[in-house]
Amino acid sequence: MTVSDGRRSRSPEWSQSGAVALAAEVAADRITSAAHAFSVAEQLAADFAQGAAARDRGRILPHQEVERLAASGLLASTVPAEYGGADLPPSAVAEVVRTLAAADPNIAQIPHSHFVYVNLVRLAGTAGQRQRYFAQVLDGARIANAQSERGGATIADISTTLRPAGPRFRIDGRKFYCTGSLFANLLAVLTRLDDPAGHTGLEPGEYIAYLPVDTSGVRIIDDWNGVGQRTTGSGTVTFEDVLVERDQLIRRSAAVQAPTGYGAFAQLLHVAIDAGIARGALAAATEFVRTTSRPWFESGVSNAIDDPLLIQRFGELSVTVTAAEATLAAAGVAVDAATGARRQGTSEPPVGGLAGFASRGTVDSEQDNAAGRASLAVATAKVLADRAANEVSSALFEVGGTRSAAADLNLHHFWRNARTHTLHDPIRWKYQHLGRALLHGTAPPLHGVI
Numbered sequence: 001m002t003v004s005d006g007r008r009s010r011s012p013e014w015s016q017s018g019a020v021a022l023a024a025e026v027a028a029d030r031i032t033s034a035a036h037a038f039s040v041a042e043q044l045a046a047d048f049a050q051g052a053a054a055r056d057r058g059r060i061l062p063h064q065e066v067e068r069l070a071a072s073g074l075l076a077s078t079v080p081a082e083y084g085g086a087d088l089p090p091s092a093v094a095e096v097v098r099t100l101a102a103a104d105p106n107i108a109q110i111p112h113s114h115f116v117y118v119n120l121v122r123l124a125g126t127a128g129q130r131q132r133y134f135a136q137v138l139d140g141a142r143i144a145n146a147q148s149e150r151g152g153a154t155i156a157d158i159s160t161t162l163r164p165a166g167p168r169f170r171i172d173g174r175k176f177y178c179t180g181s182l183f184a185n186l187l188a189v190l191t192r193l194d195d196p197a198g199h200t201g202l203e204p205g206e207y208i209a210y211l212p213v214d215t216s217g218v219r220i221i222d223d224w225n226g227v228g229q230r231t232t233g234s235g236t237v238t239f240e241d242v243l244v245e246r247d248q249l250i251r252r253s254a255a256v257q258a259p260t261g262y263g264a265f266a267q268l269l270h271v272a273i274d275a276g277i278a279r280g281a282l283a284a285a286t287e288f289v290r291t292t293s294r295p296w297f298e299s300g301v302s303n304a305i306d307d308p309l310l311i312q313r314f315g316e317l318s319v320t321v322t323a324a325e326a327t328l329a330a331a332g333v334a335v336d337a338a339t340g341a342r343r344q345g346t347s348e349p350p351v352g353g354l355a356g357f358a359s360r361g362t363v364d365s366e367q368d369n370a371a372g373r374a375s376l377a378v379a380t381a382k383v384l385a386d387r388a389a390n391e392v393s394s395a396l397f398e399v400g401g402t403r404s405a406a407a408d409l410n411l412h413h414f415w416r417n418a419r420t421h422t423l424h425d426p427i428r429w430k431y432q433h434l435g436r437a438l439l440h441g442t443a444p445p446l447h448g449v450i
Contacts, residue, residue, distance in 0.1 A: 028140035029073040030084075034092040040072050041099040049103035049280075056413040059230050061222075062107055066183045069100075070140045075111055078118055083134040090265045090339060091332025094272040098328065101276020102283065105417045106231040108273050110180040113145035116266045117188040120208060123262060124254035128247060133210065136185070143210075144180035146237045147190035149173070156447075160239070162193040162207060162249070164200050169193075169249070171209060171242040181220050182233030187211045189239065190252075206252045209244045217242035228413070228420030256448045259371030261338035263448035267378045268328075268335050273421055274385035275324045281393040281414040282321050286314070288400045288411070304401075313399055317392050324388035327381040334377035338370040372443035375450045379430035386427045389418035425449055 031037045048065055055062055069075060074096060079085025093115060101108035121133045137143070149159060160173030171191055181187060189209040193202055211218060221236040255262040293304035301307055393415035397404050404411050433450055436442040444450050 028071055028076060028138065030138070031073040031077040031086040031088070033086065034088055034095075037074060037077050037086070037088060037092060037096050038099070040074060041096040044069060044072060044074075045099050045103035048100065048107055052104035052106075053410040053413055055104070055231055056106070056417075057410045061182060061231050061233060062104070062110075063183065065104075065107055066110060066142070069107065069111065070142055075114055075140070075142060076138045078115060078122075079134045079137055080122060080130075083130065084138055085134065089332075090261075090268055090335040091329070093265075094268050094328060094332045094335075097269050097272040098276040098279070098325070101273045102280040103276075105273055105277045105280070105421065106229055108276055109229060109232050109421065110144075110183055111142065112266075112269050112273070113180055113188060114143040114184075115269060116262075117143045117145065117208065117210075119262060119265055120188070120250060120252070120255050123260050124250050124252065126247070129210075129250060133186075141185040142180065142183055143186045143188055144178060144184035144233070145190075146175040146178045146181065146187045146239075148175060148177040150176055158190055158192045158206065160189070160191050162191045162209070162244075164195075165243055168243045168245055169200075169209075171211075171239045171244055173239050175237045175239075177224075177234050178220075178237045179232050179234040181213075181235060181237050182222055184213055187213055187218065187237065189237075202246075202249070203251065203253075206256075207249045208252060210248050210250070211242065211244060215242055215244075226420050228416030228418070230416075252448075257446055259338070259365075259368045259446065261335055261371050261374050263446070263450055264331075264335045264338060264371065264374040264378045266448065267375075267382060267425075267450060268331055270421070270424055271328050271331060271378060271381045271385045274382070274389040274418065275321075275328045277414060277418045277421065278321045278324055278385065278388035278392045281389070281396050281418070282317055284411060284414060285317070285392070285396040285399050285404075288396070288404055289314075292403055293399070293401050294403075310399055313395070317395055317399075320388045320391060324381070324385045327377075327384050331374070331377040331381040334370075334374040338367075338374035368443065371446075372437070375444040376434055376437055379433055379444070379450055382425075383427045383430050386422045389422055390415070393418040 031040065054060070077086045077088045078093060079087065081087040097108050118137055121130055125133065148155060149157070152159065160171060160175070162169045162171060171189060175189070189211055191207050191209055193200065193204050193207055195202065195204050213220065217240045219238040221238070222233070223236050224232065224234040226234070289304050289310065295301050295304045295307050299307040299309070304310060396411055396414060400411070433444045437444065
């Protein structure tokens with residue numbers, strides 16, 4: 001375990017590499033279009049795939065790979081055009097994430113919160129905050145989350161509070177599952193302000209504090225020990241007497257309690273990670289059977305790839321992965337429509353027949369309807385991507401045979417990554433929201449997790 005008090009932690013491998021400290025800004029390139037982003041993502045993915053199994057086996061944190069990702073400009077691709085960014089739509093970002101996840105889902109998950117909290121700045125930040133944080137992101141800064149807590153009745157209970165400290169505020173608390181914190185420049189810290197008397201001049205509620213990782217009192221602990229997604233830097237962050245300026249705070253309600261597509265965008269990226277794992281596992285299974293597997297003696301063939309039962313199974317797995325990718329793409333179109341309608345005052349046709357909330361009197365506007373359709377489309381995609389990631393990563397051994405289970409090959413990292421990442425939020429509740437929409441015309445809730 002490594003610990004950082006007021007600065008980021010580094011793994012032993014990184015400390016000995018002689019590389020530039022992560023706190024230094026990188027000279028980031030600029031992404032100019034979706035096609036450009038896809039090309040860069042494919043190039044990076046090809047390189048990242050080469051060492052993915054070895055990094056997982058040795059829990060070698062991908063500091064250099066994350067530096068390359070930031071330097072590529074991909075992490076700034078959602079910055080609005082008026083601030084110098086490419087302003088890529090959610091569907092394009094999801095395709096970038098899916099491409100990276102097929103190569104190394106750990107690296108693909110690290111910037112998940114980065115994109116989410118760049119989006120929060122866009123939706124709820126002041127003009128000054130947008131100018132400041134977008135400029136930092138364009139220069140290569142990375143944002144990680146510090147939001148989940150333990151000990152509450154549910155994950156929605158937040159005990160980390162903002163307390164007035166003169167003209168500033170004080171944060172004390174402990175956060176878990178802080179994905180990307182070991183690689184970040186900024187931490188997006190979920191806090192709660194209780195001020196019923198109105199002494200602070202701020203509305204009570206949940207705020208995100210954007211804290212540089214070297215802020216005094218911030219302690220980043222590398223203690224993530226999950227069976228999968230082992231190199232995502234998803235450890236613990238503590239805050240003790242941390243002081244924050246008022247202009248570092250962004251209230252969440254403008255994004256989360258309104259039909260902005262904020263939650264749908266965040267969930268879309270989780271779907272992309274799962275779909276990428278499924279595709280990566282299928283590619284690994286295909287390569288292994290082509291090059292290593294022996295045919296079952298009853299098949300009567302000389303090569304495993306000519307076994308008709310294996311051919312059948314690969315056909316089935318191909319359909320599973322392709323279906324997940326297709327619903328991811330459809331969900332991306334729906335989220336584009338919801339976020340585009342907000343930005344441009346336009347609307348798009350229904351996706352997948354998930355329309356009709358407004359006609360039943362459950363929402364107030366076409367924007368509400370677009371946001372509801374987006375969330376339900378993403379929920380559908382999440383169900384299929386969850387199934388695909390877990391099924392295909394397990395079937396890899398079924399089709400590969402005994403040799404594929406050799407520990408030194410570490411082919412089980414696909415299944416461990418799938419099983420770990422798909423625990424993020426339960427698909428059983430996706431079915432609930434889909435069923436209620438069909439039977440009652442009920443729009444999904446605005447809580448940021450659908």
